[in-house]
Amino acid sequence: MNTVILVLGASGQIGTELTQKLRLLYGNNNVIASDIREGNTELMSSGSFEIIDATDKATILKIIQKYKVTQVYLLAAMLSATAEKMPQKAWNLNMNSLLAVLDLAKDKHIEKVYWPSSIAVFGPTTPKENTPQKTVMEPSTVYGISKVSGEFWCNYYYEKFGVDVRSLRYPGVISWKIKPGGGTTDYAVDIFFKALEDKKYECFISENTHLPMMYMEDALNATIQLMQADSKDVKIRNGYNLAAMSFTPKEMASEIKKHIPDFEITYKPDFRQEIADSWPNSIDDSQARKDWNWQHKFDLKAMTEDILKSLKKR
Ligand code: NAD
Numbered sequence: 001m002n003t004v005i006l007v008l009g010a011s012g013q014i015g016t017e018l019t020q021k022l023r024l025l026y027g028n029n030n031v032i033a034s035d036i037r038e039g040n041t042e043l044m045s046s047g048s049f050e051i052i053d054a055t056d057k058a059t060i061l062k063i064i065q066k067y068k069v070t071q072v073y074l075l076a077a078m079l080s081a082t083a084e085k086m087p088q089k090a091w092n093l094n095m096n097s098l099l100a101v102l103d104l105a106k107d108k109h110i111e112k113v114y115w116p117s118s119i120a121v122f123g124p125t126t127p128k129e130n131t132p133q134k135t136v137m138e139p140s141t142v143y144g145i146s147k148v149s150g151e152f153w154c155n156y157y158y159e160k161f162g163v164d165v166r167s168l169r170y171p172g173v174i175s176w177k178i179k180p181g182g183g184t185t186d187y188a189v190d191i192f193f194k195a196l197e198d199k200k201y202e203c204f205i206s207e208n209t210h211l212p213m214m215y216m217e218d219a220l221n222a223t224i225q226l227m228q229a230d231s232k233d234v235k236i237r238n239g240y241n242l243a244a245m246s247f248t249p250k251e252m253a254s255e256i257k258k259h260i261p262d263f264e265i266t267y268k269p270d271f272r273q274e275i276a277d278s279w280p281n282s283i284d285d286s287q288a289r290k291d292w293n294w295q296h297k298f299d300l301k302a303m304t305e306d307i308l309k310s311l312k313k314r
Helices: 013-026 041-045 057-066 080-085 087-106 142-163 185-199 216-228 249-256 270-278 286-292 300-314
Strands: 005-008 030-036 049-051 073-075 112-114 164-165 169-171 172-173 199-202 211-215 246-248 263-266
Touching: 005 013, 005 057, 005 300, 013 030, 013 041, 013 073, 013 216, 057 087, 057 199, 057 211, 057 249, 073 087, 073 216, 073 246, 080 087, 080 270, 087 142, 087 164, 112 216, 142 164, 169 216, 172 185, 172 216, 185 199, 185 249, 185 300, 199 246, 199 249, 211 216, 216 286, 246 300, 249 300
Parallel strands: 005 030, 005 073, 030 049, 073 112, 112 164, 172 211, 199 263
Antiparallel strands: 211 246
């Protein structure tokens, strides 16, 4: 059967680029973008777009039937920093959207579901270095609680109802096309814009805080690779650990300085520091590498070069 994809939350940081990549792969007419707000011009002009509230199961079903959708990528969510300010709203969005989509898959309206989890499933009691696939998951943020619960639901729907749901625990995803949507790792995007505009940046995370990160291109490739993997190779149905690099704001600043020597960074940690402190320093993603041959391409050096080159061109 023809693959037709509906992306929920397509106007966001990951959704915008993932939708474009899926359109290249499956054809513009076979990838329907949707969000509660319109996206950028490229997203809106390259294929169909529908306004959909991802918690509104009836509307999602209507659109699935309208376009004969076979797969849903659910990217709508409230991210870590914003969720701490609106816990109830974050929980409702993050949980109700997932349960709506899983139910639609259980009732055979769609064949496959993608739903991203996050390193936020881990908490202060998790081993910090090379955090294993299976370990303590006691998150201290609302966002993390919603992600860990979501993972359990995904696994439950797979085990009980045979729903083909797949998930990745993204680290901080770094990109330059679309500004990020209220996460704790957003500094690693902001820093590039400020470095080019003002040659200085005040960082809201302290200088020696290690966090796992990934360049957008790697995150998109991992997502598509996982979704295209043979079902029998997808052995983890809650969420795969996924890694590429891990660095501190200080290390990132010194990499940027190689290209912009007079760039200055200062540090003024805010409430996001506590969230960052509760997350792992680095992630062991050997299971993803073994099960479906995951390989990252970008390290800090290659990513910094690519972003600065792309932003200067723009
Ligand atoms: P984002 O905030 O940039 O985008 C989320 C999109 O969801 C926005 O366009 C927003 O308008 C939309 N949205 C909000 N409420 C909605 C609703 N009720 N119905 C439909 N759409 C709604 O987030 P992102 O960075 O693109 O993240 C996408 C997914 O990846 C999320 O599940 C997030 O938790 C996960 N993730 C992201 C990162 C990261 O670094 N960006 C890291 C780990 C996990």
